[in-house]
Amino acid sequence: MIIPINELEQSTLLNLVEGFVLREGTEYGEFDCSLEDKVKQVVQQLKNGEVLLVYSELHESVNIVPKEQFNPTENEY
Known part of the structure; x- marks a missing residue:
């Protein structure tokens, strides 16, 4: 089941x-990213609909x- 992020605190x-x-x-290549930056990147991907x-x-x-x-019909995540 997809959780709408706008319904979460x-x-x-x-x-x-x-x-x-x-x-x-998560590996970010040659550049070292802080935890805060990584979290911001994933949140942005959620907002953009790239990830669910x-x-x-x-x-x-x-x-x-x-x-x-x-794929909700495949094995459940």
Whole structure:
């Protein structure tokens, strides 16, 4: 299930994104980015619709996935 980010408290959204960034160990190439910058980048991607905030009832977890990879009929994220 896609979670609309505009229905979340700002602090909740930031906590979810921060957890995702730390969990994924996101690599940003040659340039070192601060955690704050990484979180801002992911939040912007969510706002632009490039990535989606997805809740999995099966796993009782939230994940951030690229829009083109989200398929609600496939295995639940």
